[in-house]
Structure formats: structure tokens, C-alpha cells
Amino acid sequence: MKDGGRSLKKELFDLLNQGDLDKALAEIGRLPPRQIINPLLSFIQSGNEKLKWGAVKAAGSVVSHLADSDLEATRVIMRRLMWTLNDESGGIGWGSPEVMGEILATHSGLAQEYAHILLSYAREDGNYLEHEGLQRGLLWGIGRLSEKRPELVRGASALLLPYLESRDEVIRGQAARIMGLLQVKEARPVLRELTWDDSALVTMLGNELTTVRVKDLAEEALRAIV
Secondary structure, eight states: OHHHHHHHHHHHHHHHHSSOHHHHHHHHTTSOHHHHHHHHHHHTTOSOHHHHHHHHHHHHHHHHHHHHHOHHHHHHHHHHHHHHTSGGGSSOOTTHHHHHHHHHHHOHHHHHHHHHHHHHTTOTTTTOOOOHHHHHHHHHHHHHHHHHOGGGTGGGHHHHGGGGGOSSHHHHHHHHHHHHHHTOGGGHHHHHHHTTOOOEEEEEETTEEEEEEHHHHHHHHHHHOO
16 A cells, blocks of 8 residues: 555656646546545645646646545645644645645635635734745735636735735735736736836746746736726
8 A cells, every 4th residue: 555655656746747737637637536635735845846836736636626526525635734834733834825726726616615714824813924935825826716716815905915015026926916817906006116126936827837027927917907
């Protein structure tokens, strides 16, 4: 059993490290979800960006499909991700906000149930994440949710405005993208300032790891706000 687990983990590792993520996700979709979710969640903490983001996308897809047949099993997974972001867990929770956002973007039922929890990590009167590294992942996750289900995020847009002025370029860029996805008119003044921001960041857009500048994301957001 253990040898089988190691073999499956290596198979996932090899699939996610190949060049074609779409093909890898299709192959992973044929594997038994209950057996691959643990290896995938172990990969989300990897310093290998290709492996980490591939695992984030794969975990979102796997959990979404599992939810259609066993919603309670996916709730256990969601609670596990939430626990990693709890101070009492003793860990950091790297990758957990990204996976939560990807899951909620892919499954409407889970989105209705857990969107407010994802957003609570941006609330100073909620489960606020102070670590900038975690804020990077949180903003990406909220961006994914905004991309697919903006109606679940729009009411919290005021909470996200301060992230536009973060000292961290990844957070600024992710926040700018969210402002465009949600068409937040109040963000225009800061977005105009960010059109001078040449800082670059690497992010997952669609299924591609892409290098973009904060100014490009700000300009795109301004064009989207009508």
C-alpha cells in the first residue's frame, strides 16, 4: 500500500512537472480522487513553482469532481485547508488560500458555502492573514473566485482596496486584477497611480505561469471598470 502510494505520488510529480498542464490535468482526472488528494496537497507547499501551481489547479479540479459524489468528503478537505491557516495548527498554510480559491471557482455549491470564509482572511475583524506570503496566495484565490463568481466577492470589495497600496508587488498586482474583475469604481484613483508601477510578478493566469507587470494589471483593470 505504501509502495503504491509512493508510486502514485511519483506519477503525479512527473505529470505536473511536464510542460503541458492541460494534458497533465486530463491524465490526473482519470486517477482515483481519494488517493491523489493527499499527494496533491503536499505539493502545494513546494518551492517548485510549476509543481506548486499545477497541484493547485489539479486539487481544485479533483475536489470539485469529488464534491459531486461526496460533498461531506470535500468539506473535510476544506476544513483541513482552513486548519492549516489557523495559528493553532503550528504550520504556515502555504498554498492553502490558492487551493481554496481554485476549489470555489470550480464548484458552485462549495463556493456558496465557503466564499465568506475565504474572504474572512482579508478582514481585520475576521481571520486576517498578516503574513505577506499568505496574502499573496489569498489575493490570488480571491481573484480566481472573482473571475468565476464575482457576485460572491463584490460585497467585500472595500476590504480589498487597501491591498492596492501594499509594499509587496505581487499583492498590489493581484489586488489590481481583482478591482478590474469586480469593476470597483472606487479603485480608479489608486489604479491610475499603479499604471506607473513597473514591478514584475509571476502569477498563474488560466493554466499558464505568466510574468506580468503591476502597471499592466492596473491598466487592464481600468479598462474593465465602466
